[in-house]
Amino acid sequence: MIPSEPGSVGTVETQYFTFAEPPNELALECGRKLGPITLAYETYGSLNADKSNAILIIHALTGDAHVAGIDPTDETHKPWWDTMVGPGKAFDTDRYFVVCSNCIGGCKGSTGPSSINPTTGKPYALDFPMLTIADMVRAQKELIRHLGIEQLLCVVGGSMGGMQVLQWAVSYPEMVRLAIPIATTGRLSPQAIAFDAVGRHAIMGDPNWNHGNYYGTPGPTHGLAIARQIGHITYLSDRSMHQKFGRDLQDKCEPDYDFVTEFKVESYLSYRGESFVTRFDANSYLYITKAMDYFDLAQPSGDLRKELAAAKAAFLVISFSSDWLFPSYMSKEIVSALRRNNLDVSYAEIQSDYGHDAFLLEVDTLTRLITNFLEYAVPRDSERVEGAPDD
């Protein structure tokens, strides 16, 4: 890797790991099996000798493995958290070995509905099995083991990535020392399910969706664009929309009194929708939103505390004051459950106007919190050994 500028990890090559070859397919929560599975992933920094400095970063709904740096194969491929990952940044690649992988079900190099089904030679489309957040984590665990890592120093992610952080802490408690779930929830709210459902209806109502069999054609671009627009509205806040767009008209001073794009906010959403369809697969959007809908860490007992009892990590839980998709009370529920399990947990609500998107934007505050949490929040066992003597 050649650093291009201070603070950048430089060029990064996406790597691929294939596992779960038949007959050893991965058993999924829905009862079906999936294999072979390929995970696209990127790594930054170096794994130290005792393999104790690995950090897994998990992306949100439409993210991918390219969390930082420059993709030499595609300059337009923007890293999604470059402000947080690199030399001297919160996830300091001079100190930590950072891993990020595209989730299964995705369309950025990992096995998903647009991948070729080896039994038919055609894309899976709707033959792809239904996934859950736990399935995504199960696949990630295989990658981490493949990289020779027994225990992760930290697992971190925002939004859907945060759900996976919680799932990691419960599914593989011995493998997670520190957990940082950001702007997330222990169970998707009916409101969030509703927005997901409307997005899916837009895709599935597009005649070009063709029951998922659209590969080789333009596909349901209109429906996917609408789904993305709905999503974007939920990522902003009332205040951030006032600040960003106000009631400004787009490229004009007087309204046209017509069903054309009048307002700046309309134009923004259209642009977001149109650019999204060139980089995302509609069936992936269906599968991944569905996986989020199924996410309820409080099940089967209905008691989040009980279901989190297996976790052993120390936690830093972060929410944002203006996030109405995953409001602070959801993070407080997680914190409450963790505290009642007598785990070490810090909770910070960051004052921000950016809404749910704040987890990508409030870089300074996140950096301050995370840098120090990684530095000091070593599990108490080791602290006891190293601690200062008694008075």
Add this chain to the structure above:
Amino acid sequence: MPSREIPSVSKVPPMTKRTKANDELRPEFNYIVDLVTPGASVLDLGCGEGQLMKALQTRKRARVQGIELSDTAVQACVEKGLFVYHGDLDEGLADFNDGSMDFVILTSTIQVLQRPDLLILEAARVGRKCIISVPNFGFWRVRFQLMFEGVMPKTSRLPYEWYDTPNIHLTTISDFRRFCREHNLRILHETDLVIGEHTCKHVLALPNMFADYGIFVLERE
């Protein structure tokens, strides 16, 4: 459209607890550190920037956690490697079981609460012991200002004007003792001090008159 929550009375910082970016331990906190047994579990309510928690962690190897309302103070705690919950003390301690902490500490905090009585009883429920410190409104300088100058008292412990003070439930040492008696809280230990800038002096005679600060160790009867 307000960008920030409108501060309620309980949402303002406590008295004089947080000194600007000053990690030095306030002199009266040394007395509190001495009261905590080594290796104890400690919950610090209104922990500020975590100076006391840090001292308890390093000097007593205590297992500490705090609750704090100010977001900058919460960040300062995380920066010290402390575990802290960003929340309002007036919401109570529902997450904590009876007797689940060795010590629950309230330093110079109760006077800013909406209902200090409820939180003290909560603290006594959760902590096997409670350490509560209060600025003494019976201190002679306070009495003197009210009696001879006829003005609302201002002292180094109570530096605010009447109109901007967060201290809405002030007490005297005598009042606090009476509160404990009436609520079945046993005072195991009491330290009465006059606090200077760098040192504290013990007050042995007539503390309600001559101490400006009282530190009480309580347990439920």
